[in-house]
Amino acid sequence: MAGPAFRAAAVRVRTPATSANLGPGYDTLGLALGLYDDVVVRVADSGLHIDIAGEGADTLPRDEDHLLVRSLRTAFDLLGGQPRGLEVVCANRIPHGRGLGSSSAAICAGIMAARAVTTGGEARLDETAMLELATEIEGHPDNVAACLLGGFTLAWTEAGAARAVRMEPAASVVPVVFVPAQPVLTRTARGLIPRTVPHVDAAFSAGRAALLVEALTRRPELLLAATEDRLHQEYRAPAMEESAALVARLRADGVPAVISGAGPTVLALAEEGAADKVARLAGEGWAANRLAVDRTGAGVLPLTAGGGAAQ
Numbered sequence: 001m002a003g004p005a006f007r008a009a010a011v012r013v014r015t016p017a018t019s020a021n022l023g024p025g026y027d028t029l030g031l032a033l034g035l036y037d038d039v040v041v042r043v044a045d046s047g048l049h050i051d052i053a054g055e056g057a058d059t060l061p062r063d064e065d066h067l068l069v070r071s072l073r074t075a076f077d078l079l080g081g082q083p084r085g086l087e088v089v090c091a092n093r094i095p096h097g098r099g100l101g102s103s104s105a106a107i108c109a110g111i112m113a114a115r116a117v118t119t120g121g122e123a124r125l126d127e128t129a130m131l132e133l134a135t136e137i138e139g140h141p142d143n144v145a146a147c148l149l150g151g152f153t154l155a156w157t158e159a160g161a162a163r164a165v166r167m168e169p170a171a172s173v174v175p176v177v178f179v180p181a182q183p184v185l186t187r188t189a190r191g192l193i194p195r196t197v198p199h200v201d202a203a204f205s206a207g208r209a210a211l212l213v214e215a216l217t218r219r220p221e222l223l224l225a226a227t228e229d230r231l232h233q234e235y236r237a238p239a240m241e242e243s244a245a246l247v248a249r250l251r252a253d254g255v256p257a258v259i260s261g262a263g264p265t266v267l268a269l270a271e272e273g274a275a276d277k278v279a280r281l282a283g284e285g286w287a288a289n290r291l292a293v294d295r296t297g298a299g300v301l302p303l304t305a306g307g308g309a310a311q
Helices: 067-079 102-117 127-138 144-149 186-191 199-217 220-227 233-239 239-250 271-281
Strands: 011-021 025-046 047-054 084-090 152-158 161-169 175-178 257-259 268-269 288-292 299-301
Touching: 011 102, 025 102, 025 144, 025 175, 025 199, 025 220, 067 084, 067 102, 067 127, 084 271, 102 127, 102 144, 102 288, 102 299, 127 161, 127 239, 144 152, 144 161, 152 199, 175 239, 175 271, 186 233, 186 257, 199 299, 220 268, 239 257, 239 268, 268 299, 271 288
Parallel strands: 047 084
Antiparallel strands: 011 025, 011 299, 025 084, 025 152, 152 161, 175 268, 175 288, 257 268
């Protein structure tokens, strides 16, 4: 059976940063953020060539071990076969190892780029299949769902397959991220979470996660209560003491603040008029950034006239 045909032109994919959990929604809730990685992929005659600018330029592999390339290869297998060669250019802006979904952004970019350069790729790999494949690579669906769909997402697995719904966050909610200088490995943060928790804590967090859906979409005044968590943040605190202290300090000031994903970044869900003030609350040692909510998710965008990724 003949393999797939590939487009001669390069494709450019943009993927947003994401914040998962949002407090009580452990491995379930996610929010797409207006901070982006850009990837340009071109099918070549032979070999693999990777250029990386920005985050990870000095540390990421430039071979088949690169997560983006592994995701490309996995998607090409599903699409019917591998191209003879690949040229990949990455412009990375999402910090690595900070709980802002850099791995999900790479995974989703690889899958979407493979689909885009394969003739008939959209018919062979639809939106549901992309979510399932991204979850299979990532291991959990919360970040990849938000990355692919944009907005505020709720993800789950059903009969072994990933599923997600997208909701529209209230327009008045402004994410503010506080990024520390040093990363924390996701596997380290996950390793601190016990296999079981008290029933009373599980019930508390289930109620708060349900409330968070209402608070983030329609009633932001409930966000402080809705972002309370007893499932994971206190267990992870020993690996990110400064982050835990910042969350406590912000919440004491009435700011809905949580650990972003596995940390150590802190996410505050501020009101529109207070976001700039909130961004100044962290003090030294933090890079505070007011971001938009990304409302469109990962997508294929036009190339610049020079053929590179637009900034």
